[in-house]
Amino acid sequence: MCFSINGQYWPATEILKRVLNHKNCTKNYWRKDHSYGECYCDQAFDLACPAVSCVVSEWSMWSGCLEPGKPTMHTRQRQVIQEARNGGEPCPSLHQTAGCAEYHDQHGPCLQSLVPALIITGGYGSARKKREILDNITGYCVEFKLMSLMADCQRSFSLHTRWMRYLKEGHQVCVECQPPALAQGQRYCSGDGENMGQDSMSLQWQAVGNSRCRRLWRRVRRGDSCSCPTVHSFLFI
Structure with a gap:
């Protein structure tokens, strides 16, 4: 009917x-x-309800660095004031992270761990110009494990940078500290972690000739001489 x-x-x-x-x-x-x-x-x-979009608060202040004295992260967040309803715009991200570095911890300055060690292939060792140094100062070798590296290391194709393509995450490398590279007035090479008194530290490194070939490695140990394969043998600058 x-x-x-x-x-x-x-x-x-x-x-x-x-x-x-x-x-x-x-x-x-x-x-x-x-x-x-x-x-x-x-x-x-029929029941009709208008779309209500999500509303969030302003960002909070950035937190402190998660770990002092090393490259790390800090975070900030915001809160949901009103949830989205009836097909309104969903909530945006509520958390953000960014790179962070603090130069002091509870023991004092920790600048050394934030200074990248500049490295170059070991083949340049014999061509170095020697500075005036004391006869009783000798070099040494530090072994590191590569913890991370940027993709740009694999995009180095020139004659002087192709050695960077042999850098692989997880590989162990040897870096020689020759007397010409000693830090001014010191008995260690800049960025090698020698003056920090302990191994197993995460430190920064950067390849000379490609500023985007860098990242982190972990100091394993120091020795009198290096014993790594040629492609994994480098020099401090």
């Missing part, structure tokens, strides 16, 4: 549905002052 409403015929079941919807809408979503609430009844007496 059909009924005509405003010249349009509707099945009886549809008319009943609209009557029930009308009762629900007027009961739950009309205010006493006859204004609409957040949701309202449309012309078909």
Whole structure:
């Protein structure tokens, strides 16, 4: 059975549905002052609710570095003030991280761990120009394990930088500290961690000739001489 409403015929079941919807809408979503609430009844007496987008607070202050005295991360966050509803814009990211370095810890300055060790292939050792140094100062070798490196190391194709392509994460390398490379007035090479008094430290390194070939390695031990394969033997600058 059909009924005509405003010249349009509707099945009886549809008319009943609209009557029930009308009762629900007027009961739950009309205010006493006859204004609409957040949701309202449309012309078909179906419940219609506007989209409500997520609202978040301002970013908090950045936290301190997660670990002092080494390259690490710090974080900041924000809170949800209003959740998204009815197809509104979802919430953006609530957490951010960024690189961070603090130059002091509870023991004092820790600048040495933040200074990258500059390295070059060991083949340049014999061509170095010697500075005036004391006869009793000799070189030494430090072994490191490569913990991470940038992809640009593998994009070094020139004659003087192709040695960087042999750098692989997880490999152990030997870096020789020759007397010409000693830090001014010191008995260690800059960035090798020697003056920090312990092994198993994560330190920064950077390849000479490609500033984007760098990252972190972990100091393993010091020795009198190096014993790594040629492609894994380097010099401090």
